[in-house]
Amino acid sequence: MKKKNIVKEKKDFDRALKLKKQFTSKYAFLYTYDTNYNYRFGICVSKKIGNAVVRNKIKRQVKDIIDKSKLQFKNKDYIIILKKSVIDTEYLELKEDLINLLKKSNE
Numbered sequence: 001m002k003k004k005n006i007v008k009e010k011k012d013f014d015r016a017l018k019l020k021k022q023f024t025s026k027y028a029f030l031y032t033y034d035t036n037y038n039y040r041f042g043i044c045v046s047k048k049i050g051n052a053v054v055r056n057k058i059k060r061q062v063k064d065i066i067d068k069s070k071l072q073f074k075n076k077d078y079i080i081i082l083k084k085s086v087i088d089t090e091y092l093e094l095k096e097d098l099i100n101l102l103k104k105s106n107e
Contacts, residue, residue, distance in 0.1 A: 007042030
């Protein structure tokens, strides 16, 4: 995932949470809002999930899933907040769940 496609600023995360266009799955919440930019992703992993090594591993997996998915994204910001249930999941389960969630949000 290119750096220009990543949401990093707190105000962008807050805007997504305030607008409440929310989609839910077994392992994540997805918030979206329309922007003038190309699509961008923000990934949030709580400290309750694990230490920095575990959180970064999960973020890398999510970025890889987004990169390898053949989905066409609209001009939106997508904020993915991972649930605590993601700790014990396999990569393929997480991949299937996130792709279904992203498809649901693009309809």
